Amino acid sequence: MSAEHTFRTAPFDAMVIRDVEGKPKAGFEKLTLADLPDNDVLVEISHSSLNYKDGLAISGKGRIARRFPMVAGIDLAGTVVESRVPEWQAGDRVIVNGWGLSETEWGGFSRYQSLKAGHLTRLPDGFTAAEAMAIGTAGYTAALCVLALEDWGMIAPGQGEILVTGAAGGVGTIAISVLSQRGYNVVAATGRESQHDFLRDLGARDFVTRAALAEPGKMLQPERWSGAVDTVGSHTLANVLAQTVYGGGVAACGLAGGADLPASVMPHILRSVALLGVDSVMVPQAKRARAWDLLAQHLDRAKLAALTTTSQLSDLPALAQAIVKGETRGRHVIEIG
DSSP: OOHHHHHHHHHEEEEEEEETTTTEEEEEEEOOOOGGGOOOEEEEEEEEEEEEHHHHHHHHHSOOOSSSSEOSSSSSEEEEEEESTOOOOTEEEEEEOOBBBBBBBBSSSSSSEOOOOOOOOOTTTTTTTHHHHHHHHHHHHHHHHHHHHHHHTTOBTTTEEEEESSSTTTHHHHHHEEEEEEEEOEEESSGGGGHHHHHHTEEEEEEEEHHHSSSSSSSOOOOOOOEESSSSSSSHHHHHHHEEEEEEEEEOOTTTOSSSOOOHHHHHHSSSOOOEEOOOOOOHHHHHHHHHHHHHHHHOOHHHHHHHEEEEEHHHHHHHHHHHOOOOOOOEOOOOO
């Protein structure tokens, strides 16, 4: 039996989501290369990461996969094994964030994956594969939120306060670290007082309780936030908008508290407050490059290590339940290879 035949037929583990009686159900399965989609680039994956969306997909708490069967995992880092296109060669180190992975494209919780060439990004200079996945979609979404606020133009380092909701989560922790490194006065909103020291070490200067923002509030409230990064949505986002200063902006990227927005137009038309929607899935490569450049310049590697936990593929079911319940903190790297 040739080495090539062995490579083609050797089984490997993957977290696969299937439709079982109309409901998504995830579990480990053995795949071979022949099971993978017919795309242009084959990548051997060394690391992935756990994001809130991954938790929803694996736990079945949210219907993330739109096609079945589906390999879960919205992030991956690895090395090109084979390529049918000239822009990628065997040995190239790559990452993929978003682009429909775990929804319409097979994702990163697998030893190998066949990927569309346009979805690959070269591993950014200065980052290891593990560090890139410690950042992952959550971290680069945080960078996109910071860029959105700065592009809006109404925040400045050292002036006013920048609120980060869901502060102990993946987006929140990276956002706090990057914003503090850039000189902003960061206030963290969290429901866990036990995380204050951890968040203070990342750069948070003050705290508000999650409960203080979670209940229905007035359409206009006393102005406090020059800007905000919101990962929660629902009443929390409505209250943040109502408390944002004249001309401020709120970058919204998550819905951990709900997909609704029980708010009014009052902050927008009386205070010129901007609601800046931030997507991380279909972002053009040029904007991705800006986000990674920001992270390379302003993400403290020691802080990144402090907020990162490394786990194995076999840990995914338990981790998925924990992240959906809000019982995790920081970033979780998943070792694949």
